[in-house]
Amino acid sequence: MFTEPYARFAEVYDSMGADDFSIKMTEYCRKIFRRFKINPCTGLDICCGTGTAIKKFSELGIHMCGLDRSAAMLAVAAKKLKGHRVTLYQKPLPRFRIIDALDSRKTRRFDLVTCFFDSLNYLKNQRELGQAFKSIYIHLNSGGYFIFDMNTPAAMKILWGGQVFVKSSPNLFTVWHNEYYPKTKSAKCTATFFKKKGTTWERFDEEHLERAYDNRTIKKTLRDSGLVVKGFYRCLSFEKPAKGTYRICGVAKRPV
Ligand SMILES: C[S@@+](CC[C@H](N)C(=O)[O-])C[C@H]1O[C@@H](n2cnc3c(N)ncnc32)[C@H](O)[C@@H]1O
Incomplete structure (x- = not known):
């Protein structure tokens, strides 16, 4: 969700x-x-x-x-x-x-x-x-x-297109998964966050769409x-x- x-x-x-x-x-x-x-x-x-x-x-x-x-x-x-x-x-x-x-x-x-x-x-x-x-x-x-x-458009295609970025720190872990759509020179970045909350981890997800x-x-x-x-x-x-x-x-x- x-x-x-x-x-x-x-x-x-x-x-x-x-x-x-x-x-x-x-x-x-x-x-x-x-x-x-x-x-x-x-x-x-x-x-x-x-x-x-x-x-x-x-x-x-x-x-x-x-x-x-x-x-x-x-x-x-x-x-x-x-x-x-x-x-x-x-x-x-x-x-x-x-x-x-x-x-x-x-x-x-x-x-x-x-x-x-x-x-x-x-x-x-x-x-x-x-x-x-x-x-x-x-x-x-x-x-x-x-x-x-x-x-x-070069950023959408090369920096974003098909790339997965993972970032980790003691209280936050994020995964960015990107897809490129050549027809519209746009890219979708699906970001998943895990944030430390006490002794457990809370997850949330966001979708970001950019067009160049x-x-x-x-x-x-x-x-x-x-x-x-x-x-x-x-x-x-x-x-x-x-x-x-x-x-x-x-x-x-x-x-x-
Ligand atoms: C990558 S952040 C940049 C924030 C800030 N300018 C910075 O340099 O850190 C993009 C920002 O654009 C806002 N934004 C995206 N689309 C928007 C829209 N159609 N109208 C108003 N704000 C928008 C988002 O809510 C977000 O705060």
Whole structure:
């Protein structure tokens, strides 16, 4: 029996080091800010998970909000962000809408929107990806930036396809079993967790489905939603993605 994605994974996410990548992304974003002379006052981290990136950006002085569809992930984020002036929203992509607190007819806008750790790969198809980019566009101030990473089709096929990963620690044992579907460039990861509970072990299972798009499709979908592509890189570098690159980073701007 599968629980909803992240319903139980949330409670072990940080202790497994799964949030390490978002720390790397916030450090990489600082380099992107310098390269594009971005100086955001406000930010929204969508698919914010356990809130690690929000905490890092808040520490840089950016007034942050977060959004995710998973109540369990947001509960962990809320605990982590206690004492920070942060608002968290439980809303799903692609059609999230955050209302302006001062005028309910208006959409709240930000200088920066971020989305890390292949969260956009969870969208089911290109139409949903386009709707998400459009939602991001409407939540950006003019001149605002959107920075994200995504798994590539190569990652789905080689890193995920047919692979089994086992991770073991004194209180947690996990098995990740992956399947690749070439027709849709998607992959399913079936995760089984055994968590130590006193002297026994509790088991829970989750299924995670991700879909990847080629670089040209992602850039076209960004442009079709009104955003201007300012940078497209092998993630965590400023190099052009190569054929076998597993993760890309996109930097897009809402034109002034
Ligand atoms: C791999 S985690 C990444 C979390 C965080 N960004 C990080 O870097 O650690 C993916 C997150 O995306 C969220 N997510 C996936 N699909 C979503 C959707 N359609 N709408 C909102 N959140 C979604 C999940 O709930 C989860 O918290």
